[in-house]
Amino acid sequence: MSSIKKFQVTFDCAEPERVARFWCEVLGYxxxxPPEGFATWDDFDRSLPPERQGAAFVCVDPSGVGPRMYFQRVPEGKVVKNRVHLDVRVGTGLVxxxxxxVLEAECARLxxxxxxRVQLLRADGVNESCLVMQDVEGNEFCLD
Structure with missing residues:
Protein backbone atom coordinates (compact mmCIF):
# COMPACT_ATOMS: atom_id res chain seq x y z
CA MET A 1 0.00 0.00 0.00
CA SER A 2 1.41 3.40 -0.94
CA SER A 3 1.29 6.38 1.36
CA ILE A 4 -0.37 9.70 0.60
CA LYS A 5 2.18 12.29 -0.50
CA LYS A 6 2.14 15.98 0.31
CA PHE A 7 2.56 18.25 -2.69
CA GLN A 8 2.87 21.88 -3.58
CA VAL A 9 1.38 23.74 -6.52
CA THR A 10 3.99 25.66 -8.50
CA PHE A 11 3.23 28.66 -10.71
CA ASP A 12 5.65 29.98 -13.31
CA CYS A 13 5.21 33.75 -13.43
CA ALA A 14 6.86 37.11 -14.06
CA GLU A 15 6.21 38.62 -10.60
CA PRO A 16 6.18 35.90 -7.93
CA GLU A 17 5.30 38.06 -4.94
CA ARG A 18 2.44 39.83 -6.75
CA VAL A 19 0.91 36.56 -7.94
CA ALA A 20 1.42 34.88 -4.55
CA ARG A 21 -0.27 37.70 -2.68
CA PHE A 22 -3.22 37.54 -5.11
CA TRP A 23 -3.62 33.81 -4.40
CA CYS A 24 -3.34 34.45 -0.64
CA GLU A 25 -6.42 36.65 -0.98
CA VAL A 26 -8.26 34.14 -3.18
CA LEU A 27 -7.66 31.14 -0.94
CA GLY A 28 -7.31 32.65 2.52
CA TYR A 29 -3.65 31.58 2.55
CA PRO A 34 10.77 34.42 6.94
CA PRO A 35 13.72 32.04 7.42
CA GLU A 36 15.43 32.03 10.78
CA GLY A 37 17.78 34.96 11.18
CA PHE A 38 15.70 37.35 9.05
CA ALA A 39 13.13 39.78 10.41
CA THR A 40 11.28 40.05 7.07
CA TRP A 41 11.13 38.42 3.67
CA ASP A 42 12.57 41.65 2.23
CA ASP A 43 15.61 41.21 4.49
CA PHE A 44 16.00 37.64 3.27
CA ASP A 45 15.55 38.69 -0.37
CA ARG A 46 18.27 41.36 -0.05
CA SER A 47 20.68 38.67 1.23
CA LEU A 48 20.42 36.78 -2.07
CA PRO A 49 22.56 37.37 -5.15
CA PRO A 50 20.99 40.04 -7.38
CA GLU A 51 19.84 37.51 -10.00
CA ARG A 52 17.88 35.55 -7.34
CA GLN A 53 16.23 38.55 -5.67
CA GLY A 54 12.47 38.46 -6.23
CA ALA A 55 12.75 35.11 -8.00
CA ALA A 56 10.33 33.17 -5.78
CA PHE A 57 7.59 33.58 -3.21
CA VAL A 58 5.46 31.20 -1.15
CA CYS A 59 2.06 31.12 0.49
CA VAL A 60 0.58 28.44 2.73
CA ASP A 61 -2.71 27.30 4.19
CA PRO A 62 -2.69 28.62 7.77
CA SER A 63 -4.45 25.43 8.91
CA GLY A 64 -1.72 23.27 7.36
CA VAL A 65 -4.23 21.20 5.39
CA GLY A 66 -3.98 22.61 1.85
CA PRO A 67 -0.93 22.40 -0.39
CA ARG A 68 1.88 24.93 -0.27
CA MET A 69 1.79 27.36 -3.20
CA TYR A 70 5.17 28.19 -4.78
CA PHE A 71 5.64 31.00 -7.30
CA GLN A 72 8.80 31.13 -9.37
CA ARG A 73 9.98 33.73 -11.82
CA VAL A 74 10.56 32.51 -15.37
CA PRO A 75 11.81 34.56 -18.32
CA GLU A 76 9.09 33.60 -20.79
CA GLY A 77 5.53 34.86 -20.66
CA LYS A 78 2.37 32.75 -20.73
CA VAL A 79 1.46 31.96 -24.34
CA VAL A 80 -1.11 29.14 -24.27
CA LYS A 81 -3.97 27.89 -22.12
CA ASN A 82 -2.97 26.15 -18.89
CA ARG A 83 -3.01 22.34 -19.05
CA VAL A 84 -3.74 22.26 -15.30
CA HIS A 85 -5.77 24.82 -13.38
CA LEU A 86 -7.24 25.34 -9.93
CA ASP A 87 -10.96 25.06 -9.24
CA VAL A 88 -11.74 27.33 -6.29
CA ARG A 89 -14.69 25.65 -4.56
CA VAL A 90 -17.02 28.46 -3.51
CA GLY A 91 -20.37 26.97 -4.56
CA THR A 92 -20.04 23.42 -3.26
CA GLY A 93 -23.46 21.90 -2.63
CA LEU A 94 -25.35 24.82 -4.16
CA VAL A 95 -27.42 24.65 -7.35
CA VAL A 102 -22.34 32.87 -4.80
CA LEU A 103 -20.16 32.52 -7.93
CA GLU A 104 -20.97 36.07 -9.04
CA ALA A 105 -20.25 37.54 -5.60
CA GLU A 106 -16.86 35.82 -5.43
CA CYS A 107 -16.12 36.85 -9.01
CA ALA A 108 -16.76 40.50 -8.13
CA ARG A 109 -14.43 40.23 -5.11
CA LEU A 110 -11.65 38.71 -7.21
CA ARG A 117 -13.75 37.23 -15.65
CA VAL A 118 -13.59 35.06 -18.78
CA GLN A 119 -16.80 33.06 -19.13
CA LEU A 120 -19.79 31.76 -17.20
CA LEU A 121 -20.40 28.09 -17.98
CA ARG A 122 -24.02 27.38 -17.09
CA ALA A 123 -25.25 24.08 -15.65
CA ASP A 124 -25.83 21.55 -18.42
CA GLY A 125 -27.54 18.65 -16.68
CA VAL A 126 -24.20 16.94 -15.97
CA ASN A 127 -22.09 19.73 -14.47
CA GLU A 128 -23.17 22.61 -12.26
CA SER A 129 -22.42 26.19 -13.29
CA CYS A 130 -18.89 27.52 -12.91
CA LEU A 131 -17.06 30.73 -13.77
CA VAL A 132 -13.82 30.67 -15.77
CA MET A 133 -11.42 33.40 -14.68
CA GLN A 134 -7.78 34.48 -14.99
CA ASP A 135 -5.44 35.56 -12.22
CA VAL A 136 -3.29 38.72 -12.31
CA GLU A 137 -0.90 37.16 -14.86
CA GLY A 138 -3.51 35.41 -17.01
CA ASN A 139 -3.45 31.92 -15.47
CA GLU A 140 -6.85 30.32 -15.85
CA PHE A 141 -8.83 29.10 -12.86
CA CYS A 142 -12.47 28.34 -12.18
CA LEU A 143 -14.87 29.37 -9.49
CA ASP A 144 -16.76 26.16 -8.88
Whole structure:
Protein backbone atom coordinates (compact mmCIF):
# COMPACT_ATOMS: atom_id res chain seq x y z
CA MET A 1 0.00 0.00 0.00
CA SER A 2 1.41 3.40 -0.94
CA SER A 3 1.29 6.38 1.36
CA ILE A 4 -0.37 9.70 0.60
CA LYS A 5 2.18 12.29 -0.50
CA LYS A 6 2.14 15.98 0.31
CA PHE A 7 2.56 18.25 -2.69
CA GLN A 8 2.87 21.88 -3.58
CA VAL A 9 1.38 23.74 -6.52
CA THR A 10 3.99 25.66 -8.50
CA PHE A 11 3.23 28.66 -10.71
CA ASP A 12 5.65 29.98 -13.31
CA CYS A 13 5.21 33.75 -13.43
CA ALA A 14 6.86 37.11 -14.06
CA GLU A 15 6.21 38.62 -10.60
CA PRO A 16 6.18 35.90 -7.93
CA GLU A 17 5.30 38.06 -4.94
CA ARG A 18 2.44 39.83 -6.75
CA VAL A 19 0.91 36.56 -7.94
CA ALA A 20 1.42 34.88 -4.55
CA ARG A 21 -0.27 37.70 -2.68
CA PHE A 22 -3.22 37.54 -5.11
CA TRP A 23 -3.62 33.81 -4.40
CA CYS A 24 -3.34 34.45 -0.64
CA GLU A 25 -6.42 36.65 -0.98
CA VAL A 26 -8.26 34.14 -3.18
CA LEU A 27 -7.66 31.14 -0.94
CA GLY A 28 -7.31 32.65 2.52
CA TYR A 29 -3.65 31.58 2.55
CA UNK A 30 -0.86 33.43 4.34
CA UNK A 31 2.79 34.23 3.76
CA UNK A 32 4.84 32.05 6.12
CA UNK A 33 7.39 33.57 8.50
CA PRO A 34 10.77 34.42 6.94
CA PRO A 35 13.72 32.04 7.42
CA GLU A 36 15.43 32.03 10.78
CA GLY A 37 17.78 34.96 11.18
CA PHE A 38 15.70 37.35 9.05
CA ALA A 39 13.13 39.78 10.41
CA THR A 40 11.28 40.05 7.07
CA TRP A 41 11.13 38.42 3.67
CA ASP A 42 12.57 41.65 2.23
CA ASP A 43 15.61 41.21 4.49
CA PHE A 44 16.00 37.64 3.27
CA ASP A 45 15.55 38.69 -0.37
CA ARG A 46 18.27 41.36 -0.05
CA SER A 47 20.68 38.67 1.23
CA LEU A 48 20.42 36.78 -2.07
CA PRO A 49 22.56 37.37 -5.15
CA PRO A 50 20.99 40.04 -7.38
CA GLU A 51 19.84 37.51 -10.00
CA ARG A 52 17.88 35.55 -7.34
CA GLN A 53 16.23 38.55 -5.67
CA GLY A 54 12.47 38.46 -6.23
CA ALA A 55 12.75 35.11 -8.00
CA ALA A 56 10.33 33.17 -5.78
CA PHE A 57 7.59 33.58 -3.21
CA VAL A 58 5.46 31.20 -1.15
CA CYS A 59 2.06 31.12 0.49
CA VAL A 60 0.58 28.44 2.73
CA ASP A 61 -2.71 27.30 4.19
CA PRO A 62 -2.69 28.62 7.77
CA SER A 63 -4.45 25.43 8.91
CA GLY A 64 -1.72 23.27 7.36
CA VAL A 65 -4.23 21.20 5.39
CA GLY A 66 -3.98 22.61 1.85
CA PRO A 67 -0.93 22.40 -0.39
CA ARG A 68 1.88 24.93 -0.27
CA MET A 69 1.79 27.36 -3.20
CA TYR A 70 5.17 28.19 -4.78
CA PHE A 71 5.64 31.00 -7.30
CA GLN A 72 8.80 31.13 -9.37
CA ARG A 73 9.98 33.73 -11.82
CA VAL A 74 10.56 32.51 -15.37
CA PRO A 75 11.81 34.56 -18.32
CA GLU A 76 9.09 33.60 -20.79
CA GLY A 77 5.53 34.86 -20.66
CA LYS A 78 2.37 32.75 -20.73
CA VAL A 79 1.46 31.96 -24.34
CA VAL A 80 -1.11 29.14 -24.27
CA LYS A 81 -3.97 27.89 -22.12
CA ASN A 82 -2.97 26.15 -18.89
CA ARG A 83 -3.01 22.34 -19.05
CA VAL A 84 -3.74 22.26 -15.30
CA HIS A 85 -5.77 24.82 -13.38
CA LEU A 86 -7.24 25.34 -9.93
CA ASP A 87 -10.96 25.06 -9.24
CA VAL A 88 -11.74 27.33 -6.29
CA ARG A 89 -14.69 25.65 -4.56
CA VAL A 90 -17.02 28.46 -3.51
CA GLY A 91 -20.37 26.97 -4.56
CA THR A 92 -20.04 23.42 -3.26
CA GLY A 93 -23.46 21.90 -2.63
CA LEU A 94 -25.35 24.82 -4.16
CA VAL A 95 -27.42 24.65 -7.35
CA UNK A 96 -29.34 26.96 -9.64
CA UNK A 97 -29.69 30.65 -8.84
CA UNK A 98 -28.27 30.24 -5.33
CA UNK A 99 -25.04 28.82 -6.81
CA UNK A 100 -24.88 31.54 -9.48
CA UNK A 101 -25.27 34.25 -6.84
CA VAL A 102 -22.34 32.87 -4.80
CA LEU A 103 -20.16 32.52 -7.93
CA GLU A 104 -20.97 36.07 -9.04
CA ALA A 105 -20.25 37.54 -5.60
CA GLU A 106 -16.86 35.82 -5.43
CA CYS A 107 -16.12 36.85 -9.01
CA ALA A 108 -16.76 40.50 -8.13
CA ARG A 109 -14.43 40.23 -5.11
CA LEU A 110 -11.65 38.71 -7.21
CA UNK A 111 -12.05 41.16 -10.11
CA UNK A 112 -11.47 43.94 -7.55
CA UNK A 113 -8.16 42.19 -6.71
CA UNK A 114 -7.07 42.12 -10.36
CA UNK A 115 -8.61 38.89 -11.68
CA UNK A 116 -10.36 38.80 -15.06
CA ARG A 117 -13.75 37.23 -15.65
CA VAL A 118 -13.59 35.06 -18.78
CA GLN A 119 -16.80 33.06 -19.13
CA LEU A 120 -19.79 31.76 -17.20
CA LEU A 121 -20.40 28.09 -17.98
CA ARG A 122 -24.02 27.38 -17.09
CA ALA A 123 -25.25 24.08 -15.65
CA ASP A 124 -25.83 21.55 -18.42
CA GLY A 125 -27.54 18.65 -16.68
CA VAL A 126 -24.20 16.94 -15.97
CA ASN A 127 -22.09 19.73 -14.47
CA GLU A 128 -23.17 22.61 -12.26
CA SER A 129 -22.42 26.19 -13.29
CA CYS A 130 -18.89 27.52 -12.91
CA LEU A 131 -17.06 30.73 -13.77
CA VAL A 132 -13.82 30.67 -15.77
CA MET A 133 -11.42 33.40 -14.68
CA GLN A 134 -7.78 34.48 -14.99
CA ASP A 135 -5.44 35.56 -12.22
CA VAL A 136 -3.29 38.72 -12.31
CA GLU A 137 -0.90 37.16 -14.86
CA GLY A 138 -3.51 35.41 -17.01
CA ASN A 139 -3.45 31.92 -15.47
CA GLU A 140 -6.85 30.32 -15.85
CA PHE A 141 -8.83 29.10 -12.86
CA CYS A 142 -12.47 28.34 -12.18
CA LEU A 143 -14.87 29.37 -9.49
CA ASP A 144 -16.76 26.16 -8.88
Missing amino acids: VVPP GEERLA VALGAV
